[in-house]
Amino acid sequence: MIPKIFLKLILLCFLNGLNHARTYQERVNLYEQLYNIEKEVNFDRVFDKVKDKTLTKYPVVLVPGYGGNQLHARLNKTDAPHYFCQLKTSGFFELWLNLQEITPYVIDCFIDNIRLEYNNETKTTKNRDGVETKVNDFGGTTTVEYLDESKYSVTIYFGAIVDALVKKLNYTRGVNVRGAPYDWRKSPNELTDYYKNFTKLIEETYEMNNNTKVMLVAHSMGNPVSLYWLNNFVSQAWKDKYLKNFVSLSAPWGGASKTMRLMASGDNIDIIVVKPISVRSYQRSAPSTAFLMPNDRFWTRDDILVTTPFRNYTVYDYEDFFNDIGYPLGNEMRKNTERLIYHFEPPNVESHFLYGTGLKTPESFTYLKPKDFPDSQPAVTYGDGDGTVNLKSLQGFKKWIGQTKYGIYNQEIPGAEHVATLKHPTTIEYIIQLMYN
Numbered sequence: 001m002i003p004k005i006f007l008k009l010i011l012l013c014f015l016n017g018l019n020h021a022r023t024y025q026e027r028v029n030l031y032e033q034l035y036n037i038e039k040e041v042n043f044d045r046v047f048d049k050v051k052d053k054t055l056t057k058y059p060v061v062l063v064p065g066y067g068g069n070q071l072h073a074r075l076n077k078t079d080a081p082h083y084f085c086q087l088k089t090s091g092f093f094e095l096w097l098n099l100q101e102i103t104p105y106v107i108d109c110f111i112d113n114i115r116l117e118y119n120n121e122t123k124t125t126k127n128r129d130g131v132e133t134k135v136n137d138f139g140g141t142t143t144v145e146y147l148d149e150s151k152y153s154v155t156i157y158f159g160a161i162v163d164a165l166v167k168k169l170n171y172t173r174g175v176n177v178r179g180a181p182y183d184w185r186k187s188p189n190e191l192t193d194y195y196k197n198f199t200k201l202i203e204e205t206y207e208m209n210n211n212t213k214v215m216l217v218a219h220s221m222g223n224p225v226s227l228y229w230l231n232n233f234v235s236q237a238w239k240d241k242y243l244k245n246f247v248s249l250s251a252p253w254g255g256a257s258k259t260m261r262l263m264a265s266g267d268n269i270d271i272i273v274v275k276p277i278s279v280r281s282y283q284r285s286a287p288s289t290a291f292l293m294p295n296d297r298f299w300t301r302d303d304i305l306v307t308t309p310f311r312n313y314t315v316y317d318y319e320d321f322f323n324d325i326g327y328p329l330g331n332e333m334r335k336n337t338e339r340l341i342y343h344f345e346p347p348n349v350e351s352h353f354l355y356g357t358g359l360k361t362p363e364s365f366t367y368l369k370p371k372d373f374p375d376s377q378p379a380v381t382y383g384d385g386d387g388t389v390n391l392k393s394l395q396g397f398k399k400w401i402g403q404t405k406y407g408i409y410n411q412e413i414p415g416a417e418h419v420a421t422l423k424h425p426t427t428i429e430y431i432i433q434l435m436y437n
């Protein structure tokens with residue numbers, strides 16, 4: 001899900017405007033100035049705890065969430081929303097994330113490039129005409145450590161975890177810490193090729209590391225995406241052979257209320273200068289948004305998600321909800337994605353669930369006046385969670401307790417925001433300790 005920290009990022013971008021760090025190493029260096037992992041994490045304490053244990057450098061494969069890896073695009077379009085939008089590019093450029101494009105008006109060009117089109121016959125999506133996208137560096141970490149490749153290393157994603165493994169445990173990027181980026185606009189039913197490559201990546205990583213079992217580390221939507229693969233693409237014997245464990249960070253197991261507002265009115269991801277309605281057309285078009293809508297195993301008929309002067313909507317009213325917001329295709333996308341992990345089979349591999357709590361998290365939305373629905377922003381009622389995902393969804397793994405012979409462990413991290421969990425000292429300490437037997 002989209003980081004709440006973007007407003008801060010924009011400010012930092014202005015502050016760092018003169019700092020043109022271009023190469024990967026330069027970005028890493030800039031990041032280190034801004035965020036000093038040595039200061040944040042008490043490594044002496046961690047290593048003290050494990051001093052009588054032996055280190056096994058389990059290779060790590062990182063599975064990002066919604067928005068959690070870079071996407072590149074090449075354009076050959078014939079039309080665009082504004083005269084200043086680029087129509088053609090000679091090569092691929094960074095589509096997500098380029099913070100310079102997240103400004104008023106310019107954002108419309110970006111939205112037109114990143115939005116998908118849904119085919120209600122084939123139940124699949126494609127880029128709009130004239131846009132070609134690709135995911136770079138599958139198996140490497142460059143597209144999952146930082147999101148904005150141009151200048152601003154402040155868009156840290158898996159960077160802190162990778163940094164800790166490399167600096168403190170002598171891991172090597174691309175060898176025993178590897179990324180599995182994908183087109184996160186799509187939901188698991190459209191990721192079959194990715195999943196096949198992912199299985200190969202794990203096998204290859206195991207072999208490259210002297211037949212050492214792999215640790216799977218997923219964030220946010222990367223968790224349901226991984227669960228679908230664990231439940232459908234690999235056998236139990238395969239899992240027992242290749243996987244050491246599954247480390248699940250900030251998982252929206254039952255979805256998140258926030259997606260209701262995204263669908264209805266758009267969500268400016270806390271960037272005040274951007275009108276939510278200007279990003280809505282993209283947000284609605286991604287089947288992964290539909291995949292992350294609250295589901296009826298976690299939300300009941302009593303949980304009102306959206307209220308208007310005319311009626312209330314719960315998880316049982318999606319068809320009406322989509323008709324009433326004027327986006328009936330959304331209901332088709334929802335029907336296509338809602339059953340994917342609905343049966344909620346356990347991962348059947350040793351699992352560790354880490355998640356933030358105690359932050360104001362959107363729970364339901366109220367449109368006070370008839371004319372506000374759906375194009376104006378609603379009033380928000382908050383509940384517990386990590387700021388993005390509701391607590392009951394983060395704790396969805398509890399349904400597996402007693403359902404599997406594989407260990408289920410969890411660590412609540414009070415005050416850890418959805419994305420900030422990735423660089424929280426508790427997360428880093430936890431992962432390091434898992435390397436010691």
Ligand SMILES: *[C@@H]1O[C@H](CO)[C@@H](O)[C@H](O)[C@H]1NC(C)=O
Binds near residue numbers: 076078
């Ligand atoms: C761009 O698209 C046009 C059709 O709109 C096509 O004729 C042309 O070959 C394309 N150019 C490239 C470089 O793909």
Ligand SMILES: *[C@@H]1O[C@H](CO)[C@@H](O)[C@H](O)[C@H]1NC(C)=O
Binds near residue numbers: 055169
């Ligand atoms: C990492 O490498 C350094 C230098 O070779 C060595 O001193 C250190 O003990 C190694 N650390 C681990 C955890 O293997």
Ligand SMILES: *[C@@H]1O[C@H](CO)[C@@H](O)[C@H](O)[C@H]1NC(C)=O
Binds near residue numbers: 138193194197
């Ligand atoms: C999977 O791997 C093949 C071979 O490397 C590549 O051509 C293809 O684009 C990959 N597909 C996805 C969805 O990653």
Ligand SMILES: *[C@@H]1O[C@H](CO)[C@@H](O)[C@H](O)[C@H]1NC(C)=O
Binds near residue numbers: 210
């Ligand atoms: C690979 O594993 C075998 C058996 O587990 C061990 O004896 C050997 O030292 C390992 N080799 C390396 C390079 O770690």
Ligand SMILES: *[C@@H]1O[C@H](CO)[C@@H](O)[C@H](O)[C@H]1NC(C)=O
Binds near residue numbers: 304308309310312
């Ligand atoms: C929505 O639900 C609330 C609480 O159950 C109820 O008081 C209200 O009348 C409902 N609104 C409509 C329009 O049905």
Ligand SMILES: *[C@@H]1O[C@H](CO)[C@@H](O)[C@H](O)[C@H]1NC(C)=O
Binds near residue numbers: 120121328329332
């Ligand atoms: C999508 O296709 C189905 C038939 O497969 C049809 O019943 C439905 O009305 C279509 N929905 C939209 C929004 O076009």
